[in-house]
Amino acid sequence: MASTQSGNAAAHFAERVGRAWLAGLAGLGYCGSLVVESLYWLFLGPRVKQTVRVGAVFAQMMEIGIGAIPIVALLGAAIGAMLAIQGIYSLSIFGAESRVVFGIALSMTREFAPLITGILVAGRSGSALAARLGIMTINQEIDALTVMGINPVRYLVVPAFIALVVMVPALTFLSNVVGLWAGGLYVGIELDMSMAAYVDQTIETLSVDDLMHGIWKSLIFAVLITVIGVANGASVTGGAEGVGRVTTRAVVQSIMAIVVTDMIFAFVATR
Amino acid sequence: MDTSPEPAESVKVLEVENLVAQYGERIILDGVSLDVHEGEIMIIMGGSGSGKSTLLRHLMGLERRASGTIRMLGQDTAALTGQEKLELHKRIGVAFQGGALFSSMTVGENIMLPLQEHTDLDLRTMEIMARMKLEVVDLAGFEDLMPSELSGGMIKRAAFARAIVMDPKILFCDEPSAGLDPVVASALDDLILRMRDALGMSIVVVTHELDSAFKIADRMTVLDAGRILFIGTPDELRAEQSERIQNLLHRRTEEETGDPEEYLRRLLGERLDKEGHP
Amino acid sequence: MNHEVTEEGKAIVVALEGDVDLSSSPDARKILLECVRKGRPVIVDMAGVSYIDSSGVASLVESLQGARKAGCEFALAAISEPALRVLHLARLDTVFTIHESREAALAELG
Numbered sequence: 001m002a003s004t005q006s007g008n009a010a011a012h013f014a015e016r017v018g019r020a021w022l023a024g025l026a027g028l029g030y031c032g033s034l035v036v037e038s039l040y041w042l043f044l045g046p047r048v049k050q051t052v053r054v055g056a057v058f059a060q061m062m063e064i065g066i067g068a069i070p071i072v073a074l075l076g077a078a079i080g081a082m083l084a085i086q087g088i089y090s091l092s093i094f095g096a097e098s099r100v101v102f103g104i105a106l107s108m109t110r111e112f113a114p115l116i117t118g119i120l121v122a123g124r125s126g127s128a129l130a131a132r133l134g135i136m137t138i139n140q141e142i143d144a145l146t147v148m149g150i151n152p153v154r155y156l157v158v159p160a161f162i163a164l165v166v167m168v169p170a171l172t173f174l175s176n177v178v179g180l181w182a183g184g185l186y187v188g189i190e191l192d193m194s195m196a197a198y199v200d201q202t203i204e205t206l207s208v209d210d211l212m213h214g215i216w217k218s219l220i221f222a223v224l225i226t227v228i229g230v231a232n233g234a235s236v237t238g239g240a241e242g243v244g245r246v247t248t249r250a251v252v253q254s255i256m257a258i259v260v261t262d263m264i265f266a267f268v269a270t271r
Numbered sequence: 272m273d274t275s276p277e278p279a280e281s282v283k284v285l286e287v288e289n290l291v292a293q294y295g296e297r298i299i300l301d302g303v304s305l306d307v308h309e310g311e312i313m314i315i316m317g318g319s320g321s322g323k324s325t326l327l328r329h330l331m332g333l334e335r336r337a338s339g340t341i342r343m344l345g346q347d348t349a350a351l352t353g354q355e356k357l358e359l360h361k362r363i364g365v366a367f368q369g370g371a372l373f374s375s376m377t378v379g380e381n382i383m384l385p386l387q388e389h390t391d392l393d394l395r396t397m398e399i400m401a402r403m404k405l406e407v408v409d410l411a412g413f414e415d416l417m418p419s420e421l422s423g424g425m426i427k428r429a430a431f432a433r434a435i436v437m438d439p440k441i442l443f444c445d446e447p448s449a450g451l452d453p454v455v456a457s458a459l460d461d462l463i464l465r466m467r468d469a470l471g472m473s474i475v476v477v478t479h480e481l482d483s484a485f486k487i488a489d490r491m492t493v494l495d496a497g498r499i500l501f502i503g504t505p506d507e508l509r510a511e512q513s514e515r516i517q518n519l520l521h522r523r524t525e526e527e528t529g530d531p532e533e534y535l536r537r538l539l540g541e542r543l544d545k546e547g548h549p
Numbered sequence: 550m551n552h553e554v555t556e557e558g559k560a561i562v563v564a565l566e567g568d569v570d571l572s573s574s575p576d577a578r579k580i581l582l583e584c585v586r587k588g589r590p591v592i593v594d595m596a597g598v599s600y601i602d603s604s605g606v607a608s609l610v611e612s613l614q615g616a617r618k619a620g621c622e623f624a625l626a627a628i629s630e631p632a633l634r635v636l637h638l639a640r641l642d643t644v645f646t647i648h649e650s651r652e653a654a655l656a657e658l659g
Contacts (some may be wrong), residue, residue: 048354086510095311135374139369140367140368140371141372141373141374143331143333143365143367144373146333146360146386147331147332147443148360148361148365148385148388148389149356149358149359149360149361150384150388151355151357151391317657389571390604392571392574392575393577396575396608396611399603399607400603403606403607403641404639407638407639430618437571438570438603456636464639469634469635469637469638472633506550
């Protein structure tokens with residue numbers, strides 16, 4: 001009797017794990033098909049006279065990109081200064097403070113700029129995307145689009161997708177510039193190094209590959225933020241409370257996806 | 272536009288055969304068949320949980336069915352390619368229960384949206400068309416307001432205007448009079464009748480309001496627990512003797528039958544094991 | 550949709566034929582606006598119109614506005630029953646000058 005019961009429990013557990021896996025796979029499949037569908041409308045939509053709205057793309061770019069400039073700049077500067085402070089402190093143990101420029105240049109461009117920008121945009125725009133789609137789903141606005149013969153992916157998702165894919169790398173670049181500059185300011189004060197010398201050393205240290213490593217990563221983050229935001233927004237149930245829930249979930253999942261992807265990317269790229 | 276000289280009654284714009292719908296294991300619609308003719312107002316009635324909303328979602332092409340066929344304007348909706356489906360959707364209009372107006376656009380922009388997406392008309396022509404539809408629904412002069420500035424009845428009327436802006440062949444209305452005061456609700460009923468008479472469209476209305484249903488219906492379909500209980504004219508429905516129909520018409524809820532012991536156990540939250548012991 | 554533009558007396562008669570719907574009303578609009586710009590009375594003979602949708606009606610409204618601007622008369626003639634119902638729904642039958650037939654319109658304006 002007892003053995004069959006524990007057998008049942010094991011079977012039950014296995015079933016739940018299996019279901020969770022299936023749900024996860026279905027979610028991944030949905031995200032994948034979303035990317036494919038977005039690309040379809042972007043490149044093949046004009047052929048069937050179903051173009052992506054240019055106005056909406058620019059509106060989204062303003063919202064996602066231009067609107068985020070102050071906060072990205074502020075965070076970039078803070079991270080740059082933080083890297084300088086921390087770098088000088090740790091390197092002083094070996095008496096190698098002057099090597100801090102390498103550390104700042106490489107960490108900022110390869111890791112911190114894309115990571116911080118990605119997390120910030122996930123919190124700012126990924127959540128907004130999920131909330132907007134969630135509210136539209138609940139108000140039957142998505143259904144209304146569908147029955148009007150207007151594809152919701154083309155009409156709503158693609159503009160946000162393009163805007164994110166363009167703006168996240170652009171913001172990452174901005175974050176690089178501001179972060180390196182702020183790091184330079186601190187290094188200048190602490191180590192009495194001129195800005196010109198700092199810039200020279202930074203340029204000497206950095207290769208185009210380092211810069212692109214970060215930019216490519218930020219592009220992937222943009223795709224992750226879009227699909228996770230959309231998938232959560234579209235799956236909303238349960239009224240206004242549900243919108244709050246999916247919005248939170250979109251942010252948490254995006255940040256998780258960004259950090260894990262970043263780790264995998266760093267691992268693969270340094271092999 | 273096809274202008275076949277046949278009598279209007281003979282053309283079926285919508286044919287549903289043996290439609291089965293299920294969510295997971297639960298069967299929501301169980302073999303539903305019905306036709307809607309050209310120029311006809313068909314009312315779909317039923318209590319909550321009868322499956323009437325699900326049926327409407329299937330008719331609008333928003334759900335995937337388990338089995339059965341839906342032919343709309345002569346085309347099997349399951350056999351359509353994406354492009355053909357889009358063409359079909361241009362010829363149907365839907366007035367959603369909550370209006371489903373896009374909250375980021377003005378009323379006028381909402382109404383013009385289908386035109387902007389699907390036609391090459393001049394902007395001026397589109398504006399005039401949108402204003403004409405607003406006239407039809409008695410919302411003249413409201414085109415520059417945002418949906419959030421409208422009352423519930425106005426939102427429904429604006430949704431009507433958007434639904435008919437492309438002069439659809441079939442118009443679907445989901446609970447047009449729900450949540451409205453009787454005067455506004457009655458005005459909406461008149462509007463539905465006028466639109467049918469003037470534009471010759473077929474109109475499918477899902478409602479649970481009996482008065483409104485009897486006022487506008489050419490034929491009525493009564494759904495119960497996913498099956499069709501009755502299809503016929505309002506007069507036929509009134510004359511129908513079956514107890515369930517009479518209960519529905521006189522707003523009686525069916526009496527719970529069952530044994531008092533069972534009822535007590537339900538209240539106490541006790542469950543029986545497989546052998547029937549508490 | 551087919552159309553035929555003829556000049557009878559000082560009036561221009563535009564005879565529309567077939568369906569005036571979303572696909573053909575831009576053409577109808579262009580023809581009508583060109584005619585009213587000439588500053589002469591315009592009569593739209595709708596005897597041959599089998600179907601007119603609201604984009605067609607909107608084009609007529611625009612043409613009426615054009616005619617008013619150009620200071621000329623604009624009249625509809627021989628409207629079929631279904632087309633009249635569409636006009637009536639939007640209460641436009643009060644706005645347009647409507648004549649029984651082309652001849653009646655010409656007698657008035659020509």
